[in-house]
Amino acid sequence: MATPAEQFRRQSTAIQRREKVIVFFLRASAWIILLAGATVLGTIAWKGAGTLLQPNFPFINITFLAEAPQTLHVFELDGETVEMSDQDFREFRAKLAEEAAASGESAIVPDSTSYVYAAGGIFPNIVGTLLLVAGSMSIALGLGIATAIYLSEYARQGSTVRFIRLAILNLAGVPSVVFGLFGFGMFVLFFGWNVSLIAGWFTLAFMVLPVVITASEEALRAVPQGFREGALALGATRWQTIRRAVIPHALPGILTSSILGIARVAGETAPIMFTAAFIMRDKLPWEVDRWFDFFFQGVMALPYHIYVVSSKIPQNEYSARVQFGTALVFVLLVAVIASASLFLRHRIRARQRW
Amino acid sequence: MSEPDTRRPFAVTSRYGGERKVVGERMIQLFFGGNAFVAVLILGLIMIFLAREGLGFFQLNRANLEVYRKAGLEFVEPLRLQENQHNQLVRRMFDLRVESARALGRNTELDREAINARLRPLDDFILAFEDAAEPLIHASMNLSDLAAEIKMAAIEWEETEEYRGGLKPDFDYETARESLVAFLGTQERLNEMVAANLRRVVNQGNQLEWANTALARAFAELRNEALAFATDLPGAYHEMSTWDPNEPVPTWKAWSVFLTGSQWLTASFWQDWYGVLPLLTGSLLVSFIALAFAVPLGIGAAVYVNQIATRREQNLIKPAIEFIAAIPSVVLGFFGIIVLGELLRQFSEIGWMSWWPGFPVAERLNALTAGIMLALVAVPTIFTLAEDALQNVPKTYREASLALGATRMQTVWKVILPAAMSGIVSAVLLGFGRVVGETMIVLLCAGNRIAIPDFTRGLEVFTQPVHTMTGIIAQQMGEVVEGGIHYRALFMVGLLLFVLTLTINYLAQRAVRRLRLPTI
Amino acid sequence: MDPTTTESPSPTTPAAASADAGRPAIIEVEDLDFYYGENRALDGVSLAIPSHQVTALIGPSGCGKSTLLRCFNRMNDLIEGAERTRGTVRIRGVDIFGPEVNVMELRKRVGMVFQKTNPFPNSIYENITFGLQLQGVRSKTRLDEAVERSLRAAALWDEVKDRLHESGLSLSGGQQQRLCIARAIAVEPEIILMDEPCSALDPVATARVEELIHKLKQEFTIVIVTHNMQQAARCSDRTAFLYLGKLIEYADTQTIFINPSDSQTEAYVSGRFG
DSSP states (O other): OOOOHHHHHHHHHHHHHHHHHHHHHHHHHHHHHHHHHHHHHHHHHHHHHHHHBBBTOOOOOOHHHHHHHEEEEEEEEEEEEEEEEEEHHHHHHHHHHHHHHHHTOOOOOOOOEEEHHHHHHOOHHHHHHHHHHHHHHHHHHHHHHHHIIIIIIOOOSSHHHHHHHHHHHEEEEEEEHHHHHHHHHIIISSSSSOOOHHHHHHHHHHHHHHHHHHHHHHHHHHOHHHHHHHHTTTTTOHHHIIIIIHHHHHHHHHHHHHHHHHHHHHHOOOOHHTTBBOSSSOOOOOOSGGGGGGTTTTBBBBHHHHHHHHHHHOOOOHHHHHHHHHHHHHHHHHHHHHHHHHHHHHHHHOOOOO | OOOOOGSSSSBTTTTTTTHHEEEEEEEHHHHHHHHHHHHHHHHHHHHHHHHHHHHHHHHHHHHHHHHHHHTHHHHHHHHHHHHHHHHHHHHHHHHHHHHHHHHHHHHHHOOOOHHHHHHHHHHHHHHHHHHTTTHHHHHHHHHHHHHHHHHHHHHHHHHHHHHHHOOOOOOOHHHHHHHHHHHHHHHHHHHHHHHHHHHEEEEEEEGGSSSHHHHHHHHHHHHHHHHHHHHHHHHHHHHHTTTOSSSOOOOHHHHHHHHHHOOESSSSSSSEEEOOHHHHHHHHHHHHHHHHHHHHHHHHHHHIIIIIHHHHHHHHHHHHHHHHHHHHHHHHHHIIIIIHHHHHHHHTSSGTTTTTTSSSSOOOOSSSHHHHHHHHHHHHHHHHHHHHHHTOOOOHHHHHHHHTTTTTTHHIIIIIIHHHHHHHHHHHHHHHHHTEEEEEEEEHSSSSOOSSOOOOOOOGGSSSOOOOHHHHHHGGGGGTTTHHHHHHHHHHHHHHHHHHHHHHHHHHHHHHHHOOOOOO | OOOTOOOOOOOTTTHOOOOOOOOOOEEEEEEEEEEEEEEEEEEEEEEEETTSSSEEEEOSTTTSSHHHHHHHTGGGGGGGEEEEEEEEEEEEEEEEEEEBBOHHHHHHHEEEEEEOOOOSSSSSHHHHHHHHTTTOOOOOHHHHHHHHHHHTTTTTTOOOGGTTTTTGGGSOOHHHHHHHHHHHHHOSSEEEEESSSTTOOOHHHHHHHHHHHHTTTTTTTEEESSSHHHHHHHOOSSSEEEEEEEEEEEEEEEHHHHHHHEEEEEEETTTTTO
């Protein structure tokens, strides 16, 4: 007959072993996810750093950030492999021709292999993405927050509003490519705006609109009813109540979700593929003849550039440079936005005490 | 208080600009109401626009099928099928020849020339077999060209201004088809001749020698099929002679061709087909693979973080996974196409991995590559929502179970998971919705081959390249004509996606409502 | 029934409704029916509330006492489906459901303190000046004056005068409730409605609020809804007992608690139901 203490011990060792195995698998699944994420980001960071950073001052590859994409020419000169951007190569050839003319001989132009987009940088893409985000978020936030205020503060909470709310919530799950399809059919073709900044703005804005409305309404409804009653009982009008006792307390929540919306807008490719994005455009967005042309021009964008350079051009060591460099810049951009949002949310949760 | 009795309270006064204030309030409410109206209108408009552009497809598709019938393309189809069957037989004979050469090379010391010499009778046989059907193939090609010409002529006719203005009569299909239908008169004789040829050639095949019995058996099977083919030749005649060009194409046909059609073929010289089945199955296959990875990982991680992890681990894992959710899908797709696809191919070529069905992979971009990358999209959704669901299980459940002597895992398995089941089901559904609507990853990594995955190959199906509904929209939208049938077909695919994701979302919400815990 | 304790037959003679003939009625309720959708919350209630007195509304949960209270400053307007179907409420002779009534003005004159303390998550100073700023008062000196006066009136000045710019949420529960009272006082109302102001407070904080109520009746007319019969007995001058939406009995507090004329009232105040 075992003592009670021994009984306890024997029982627990048997079960504990099984427990440990299960816990191991659960822990493994959590860490596999992190590992997968880290692998993706790590690879991009490691390989992209080769493009974005440089060993000597100023340590960041300014050319890559400040120039437009160009074709890269690679050729043999005096037994050495030389890489030149399209612009440099032209100058080089002109110089050769000049020299040759001066000395009366015929110019010997080296045979070069050219690689599209492999030289220069991604400046117009960064500008394009920022423009797309700024415009579409202005539209989406203006319309979305106002709608949320109406739905949560003014509208009679009947079955109509419940239905509208449910519809908006469900629309938030509709794939972005469907919004892209809509934008293409509606703005690009039906309105005849062609592939343009403004078509991209509206397409992206409508895509995040359900998200902005839902999140803003959630933030508004999280404000305790007591604040509204307190203000109204002091003789505030409805708008005074909303402006002074509701919005200030909902604003942090609204902003947090808006920033997440920004990350989403910046990261989406499918909706802009056929509404706003150009593969290549020589002019920068502000180089327009008339001011309203600004809205009706297509732009280059980071995500679309990644798509193009990773699937539309031949793969080689030269294209890999621009691929990883672009991906890294893009990820950094989105990461800054996303971590701002996560940080802000953390701060708010820590501060909010009602 | 200063004389409260003397002021008339509560009536509208102008003391604080009362009248103006009321009007101002109205304006503000109108402003917000107007905004909400516009937003709801826009969102409604999206649905209406999609439906309008999409549903117009069926009318065009019906017209498309009608031309297919009237121009006689449908008439030629049985003949083309026979041509195709014959081609298949020839190809398989060539395969046998390759096998034979290999077998000879293995078993004997013969060099290449000697092997070729040995196989000369087989080569002659194959050539003879090919030639035997020559009249049939000739006829099929001729008729195909004819039918395609009629179709082109009809389309051109209907695009002229006179026809549109009602100045020209309808295109005269009847006359145009005459030379086509005339073939029926010679077909029976042609069939007899071809069948006789084929039988003669096939019977000569008796004398062929084979390197081993397996090859001989395979050849015998092939010969039987060839004979059956020869016997079946009049079948096409029967079909073609009873064909009625004037039978109207029913409306449901336009729908069923779309919903159950197994071909998505555009810009072809013969006939464009818009069947959504290859895309739908591709989407579902890729989503299934993604969920097969993401569901166990996501839920496992959620249980771990919620029930086991220390505070410090929680504070690391939760934001990290939320951060993964913020990685743009095009970056994941890029990683898939540049890094993972190559890795997967190298991995599948490792000798001892060949037991796995489908390894080594034929294409580095396939459903598996896309599925793995998509899993990374689904995991954060599933993890976050499942973790929420676990968090919402009342603490008292856990305490009650532990107090009864259950272990941690028993508590999780028997108490916490069942209590959180509704939320978890909803999490998985929403993860599915996310994955099925994802575009860039599948466009970049899935291989984009438009064909129904071959499910008869068992698990090998996972390593086949596929195309998806989202991918086809992104890929082909740039090359369509506004209002054309292809344009509308893509809208129809978009509409289908829309309905599919809406249904999934709705089910997810219902799951939460239906399986909700009794409140305590 | 004692004729002096029943409802006034005619609201135009408010004196008749009051036991204390020296004090005029400030709120007169006449034959009031109130519905939440299909549910009747008030059923023909008539009573007159005298000025500068504390009137308690008591009764079991769901008897309509809070509804009645929230009619006095029309806070019920905010609830979907809430509707007055019959009867009037007059404050200083004005029908507050009348079309010319500006609800915002009404609420400035009829302040309210809620069951759940609800200071805004701003500073104490901002909480007090909220109502005045709504009225467009910008003068720093006026605001400062109002803050001090209100906080003194709410017996909170000494406790918070050194931290006026700290968050109102940093105060204790009892202090928060007195802050809410001060906030209501700051807009100089005539009537203060209190909806179970002490239900979330501990006994010590409750005692301080009750003390405050006693003091405030010098300046304001107070109507208080309470669940706590001792509280009603301690701090009110008159008590109305409501049951199932009907006014059962309305009289001097002493009468209600010592010598109620209705058997239901007696049963309730002696703790046999509710």
